[in-house]
Amino acid sequence: MTTAVPLIYSFPEFSGVAEAVADLIVTAQNKALNKSHDEINNNNNNNNNNNSTTNLQDSTSIIISDNEIDHMDSISMSNSQSVSSQIRKKKKESNKRFKISISGGSLLNVLNEGLLNRDDIKWDKWDIYFADERLVPFDSIDSNFGQAKLKLFDKIPDKFGKPNIYPINQSLLNDPQECADDYEKTLIKGFASKDSVKLPMFDLILLGCAPDGHVASLFPNHETLRENYAWCVPVENAPSGQKNRISLSVPVICHAHMVAFVVEGTTKAPVLCTIMERPDKGLPASIINEKAAGRIAWFVDDDAISDVVGITKRRYKFTAQSNRN
Structure with missing residues (x-):
């Protein structure tokens, strides 16, 4: 049994998984965009009090000395600085972004199902990165970006604005190391x-898990699992699927505010059993479970979790409000 027990939310149908994942995403979005909101409100209240005092002084006719004028100029400058500070803070608030990383595969179907019928997603505030990418042209069915564009990005209604999307450099497909270095930049x-930061901190990273146990493009027993410094790693001669890839490293994934695995289907049941019951096997997801303990959640259907014993499945509590289109 895994020593770091993650939160596991199980649903009888795909639609339940999609709805809960969408709720998690919107909750993470709102949290990222509303940081320090109370502090800004307090500062605004203080500024309003200062403005009220100034208006009272302006409406009163009095005789003052030169020294008092200098003192009043000082107060005026202080108020001006306070206003400038508030403007900077409001600008910083308006520039806040929701930074999310996604992988590909069946996760994209979950995002399509769960996100596109909501009206509480601030798409224009999103920065979307990829947890991994196969080094193929974007029009290939194997391209995570290409499939995400087809299934998700192109279907976002114009009225919600568009996210900032960060795919790999398509001109570097023949050089995994250079492509990884470029994406790290x-x-x-x-x-x-x-x-200067040691690691990027995503607000949320969404991952799937393949039947062979690889997560993003981190494969079991692969040397990339031992990388401790690079943010993005090249993968050459992958043991399954597309041979050349890049992936976020384990330290980057585990440094996120929240990591969510999304897994469905009977084909995933055996590997999910190994991940949860045999962490000593060192599968990538087991490693992430351990290193990001307390910030991990699994969203699965009942078929995927059917082989796992001794795990407490939790009821997901919806926290984001949504009006359906």
Whole structure:
């Protein structure tokens, strides 16, 4: 049994998984975009009090000395600085982004089902990165970006605005190392353009899990699982599927505010059993379960979890409000 027990939410049907995952995403979005909201409100109240005092002074006719004028100029400058500070804070608030990373495969069907019928998603505030990518042209059925564009991005109603999307550099498909390095530069620009940070911190990372146990493009017993410093790793000669890929590293995935696995179907039941009951096997998801303990949740259908024993399945509590279109 895994020593770090994650939250496991099980649903009888695919639609239940999709609805709960969408709720998790919107909750994470709102949390990311509303940080320090109370502090801003308090500052606005203080600023309103300052403005009320100034207006009272302006409406009163009095005789003051030169020293008092200097003092009043000082107060006026202080108020001006306070207003400037509020403007900067409001600008910072308006520039907040929801930073999410997604993988491909069946997860895209879940996102299509769960997200496109909601009206509480602030798409224009999203920065979407990819947890991994196969080094194929975007028009290939194997391209995570290409399939995400087809199944999700192109279907976002124009009235909601468009997210910022960060695919790989398509001109680097023949060089996994250079492609990984280039995508790491994209991450650095998005997360550390002004500050030095050890790792990017996504608000949410969404992952699937393949029947062979690979997560993103991190394969069982592959050397990439031992990478401790790089943000993005090249994968050459992958043991299954497309041979050349790139992937976020384990440290980056485990540094996110929240990591959610989305797994459905009977074909996933054996590997899910191994992940949960035999962490000593060192499957990528088991490693992430351990290293990101307390920030992991699994959204599965009953078929995928059918072989696992001794795991407490929880009832998902919906927290985001949504009006259906």
